[in-house]
Amino acid sequence: MQALLDVILPVFILIGFGYASVWRGYFSEAGVDAIIKFTQSFAIPCLLFRAISTLDLDQGFSVGLLASFYLGASLSFALGILGARLLFSRNWPDSVAIGFCCLFSNSLLLGLPITERAYGPDALVGNYAIVALHAPFCFLLGVTAMEIAKGSGKRFFGAISSVFWALTRNALVIGLALGLLVNVTAAPMPHVLTDAIDMMVQAALPAALFGLGGVLVRYRPEGDLKTIAMVCCISLVVHPTISWIAATSFALDRDSFRSVVLTAAMAPGANTYIFANMYGAARRVAASSVLFSTVASVVTIWLWLFVLP
Template structure:
């Protein structure tokens, strides 16, 4: 257990340093915003671009890997909506937003550093395969469902524009698309560009974790304890359990693929889940608190899942 905490805790110590720095006034809100703009619009897209541009697409995109991860993701989205609506009596827009919180795992800012510390940088290939379609899948499913729920889906072209804008204005998605273009075209980047990318990449995850800690300070938990607990159970236990069960017991993933699917699935809801709730003005308090509490609980739950993995 000590060895596992040695893997997980450094990630959360960096995140906690950002939280404490903002809490104690050592780092301003404006500084956090600037740091998150740098990481989410520049450094992390560079990381994803470099990873996707060099992936062996034939081996990385195994339908069994994607099925194992996204079956659990979709199930949690559906269970989140149904539970919020029929167990907790929330409105339909609130229910969809709560389902989206259970759907959108923090695959980049938490999943990548924990996976890298646990198994090494060479083990990240399955993670990148999952991440490459994560934003399109989640936004397509979430926005389409929400637009139907709020009865604005009677204009199909408007729905397509709404979904397309959410996906293709996302800097992470742009980095992924450019990575695919370079990969499929066989282009070779000039050495000086590759070196510059390397500098950005090395800054990406530590800076993103520190900034995420500062962002989470804003989302201090308040109220809706039962709904928040429900979302955390879906995100931290049900999703990785489905990925593990399908990957190991049904489709027969390799050990490397199983690790990537389960570790990514075991991550807390990402900040984008709150941004989605905020965009529609639905279940914002649940989304914010679930992101914060789920991230804290990931210290324990991620360690437990690492014990079960080969």
């Protein structure tokens, strides 16, 4: 119970403030868009830059850690596709979009603050390694599966190329790349610059969580409740369970084990709806799954924190 009070509820109360402010009209949707723009284009890239620039790469980017998380993600993706197809008779593009909901954990806006509050900032090494590869891995896998499902072999390389160039222009990826460059080259950073960046970093997660709550207002709960329940089950229970088993087999150290399982236990991120909307497939399921799973994760994250070492 103490973990629920000390670790989880402050994060979700902040999300709730954002949700209630927009829902009741105290804060405009345009204002939320501005907050999201600020956090994702400036504050969070600064956070990732500082984290990666000082990260112990040998410890963070271990094969066992990354394999444990992404094996769980990939199998959850496959289970989501098969479940949507075989249990609910969705067409293949819809099934892939639903599988993507099971694949894409909210590793950044939920995974980082929950892990930090639970175990402290020194426990985030594994989280940052996962975040660094998360969007490229998930979108590459999702786009590949979707193009195969749509029978668009001729468009496959065009789609992959579009995703690649979009990622290279993404501020989060740029922040990660610059941080990696500083880390590898051991380039000196003047204190006046790092102090300014650190001031920006302090605003990153609180503002992002408030903005996430405001964005969730747009995801109206609608229909397809059985399919949404499947997505919640795979995202919040199956993915972390598979990652737990894999992390145990790789004999990960305590902090890496926690980062893998707890990040895998996060609700689907908003990028799941972006992916579904990009292909016009299962948009209602994607939107509702983000909302329902985020609410349900208050309980499931508490349970995972209870059983984690």
